[in-house]
Amino acid sequence: MRKIIYKFLTKLPTKYVTSGIILIVLLFAYGIIGSHFIMGLNLVDSIYYSVSTMATVGYGDYIPTTGIQKIFATTLALSGVALLAYVFNIILTNFQERMSEYSKGARKMRKIGRMDDYYILCGYGRVGKVVFQELNKRKQSVIIFDKDTEATEDLVEDENVVVINKDATENNLISKAINDKCRSVIISTGDDVTNLFIVLTIRETNPDAWIVSRASKIENISRLKKAGADKIVSPEVIGGKDLYFESAKPHILRLTVQHSSDEIFDEFKTIAKFNCNLENIDYHIPGIETPLSREINTMNLDDGKKYANYLRKNKDAKNALDNLYNTVNNIHSHLISGPDHATFDKLIKELEKHETILGKNLTNKEIMEITKKRKE
Known part of the structure; x- marks a missing residue:
């Protein structure tokens, strides 16, 4: 019901203002013709009498005396009041809606400016x-x-x-x-x-x-x-x-690093510190171009803490992760999204303090050559 009313109101002004103006013109013509033939007035006085009666001004200089004259004056006055009130109400409503829309649009633009x-x-x-x-x-x-x-x-x-x-x-x-x-x-x-x-x-x-x-x-x-x-x-x-x-490509960094599984949480804290998002991890098996991918999709530090606690409490999971890191010679890549390149530069400098950075935005083929050499 709300949608039907909304659509009706949004379509009402343009359609009915035009129709209202046409009806006013027709009523004005009715007033002039009736004033001339019923009231017996000339053209100028007919226009004057029609306007004053439609607007309910009624100066009293022309007073209907016969029954037909009174009926004509009554219909002209009532129709004029109704039509003028209708048109002005629609115009006012349309104006208010436009002002409301403009105000709403201005608030949205101010909100965009604060982003x-x-x-x-x-x-x-x-x-x-x-x-x-x-x-x-x-x-x-x-x-x-x-x-x-x-x-x-x-x-x-x-x-x-x-x-x-x-x-x-x-x-x-x-x-x-x-x-x-x-x-x-x-x-x-x-x-x-x-x-x-x-x-x-x-x-x-x-x-x-x-x-x-x-x-x-x-x-x-x-x-x-x-x-x-x-x-x-x-x-x-x-x-x-x-x-x-x-x-997001201008804001995506693929960072290839080498470190043990014991340094995972420290690395995660650093990424979260710079408000970056760890999208996924690729583990590079020596001699194989296509890596093993693992989706992460988080920058919530609590998730990192939960994962670290999980590894501490589950030795089998920790052993499995250690075996994976040994298999890839501790070489893996992080897909990281962040605000801008300047943030990525700061992030890399911070990560270099506790792990080896092998390269950024390397292709799988380039990484495969690195894993071969490191394995040898």
Whole structure:
């Protein structure tokens, strides 16, 4: 019921203001014709009498005397009052709604201004929801553009989530939201034409923005690339989760290190100290290019403490982990997401104090060559 009322009210002003004005014009014409033929007035006096009667001013200089004249004056006065009140009420309601919308939009823009770093997500459909879940899990600030109010009605806005129910390209709205604090723009609508238009809109004013776009059809990948998208992702191939990883590439570090299992918690504390997120760990078996991967997805220090306590209490699990580390000669890689490159530089310097750093952003092939030499 609430949705029906909302839709009715939002469509009411434009339609009925126009209809009301037309009815006023018709009533004015009725007043002029009736004044001339019923009241016996000339054209100028008919206009004067119609206006004064419709507005219920009634100066009394023309008084209806016959029955038909009184009926005419009564219908003209009542119709005029009703119509004028109706139109002015609709205009006032429309004005109040617009002012409320403007005020709400201004509050959202102030909230965006207070955000330190944020992602922009265009489209909150099936894929967009998965992307948002990945961002929210990592406590990232997100601005969501989706003109469908029903799609976003379950979202709870707070200091880290802002929902804008407007077309992202309307008045270059999305371009105004992109600045140095915007990490990436993720375009995940199901319409490739819409995605293409959003990319073009952003590129006109923000040539340095990092844009990741969804492509529903493979043949549109090249078009989105030419339009200016940095990465194009087909959900059929990799899905919403990888949209996040592609968008975060400027803020993702793959760090290859060598240390024993006893230093795991110290390493975890250091990563958490710099507000970075440990996404996964790759264990590199000497001579084998493809590593063993283990998903972590946390930067909560309590999780690290729980894991350390678990290893202390479970000797079998600790022995199994020690055997794994011995097998890979203590060489493994961490996929770490963080705020920026400067933070990564500080993190690496801190980690170097208690473990060996073999390289950053190395390929599996490069790491395989390192494991071979270290094994020898």
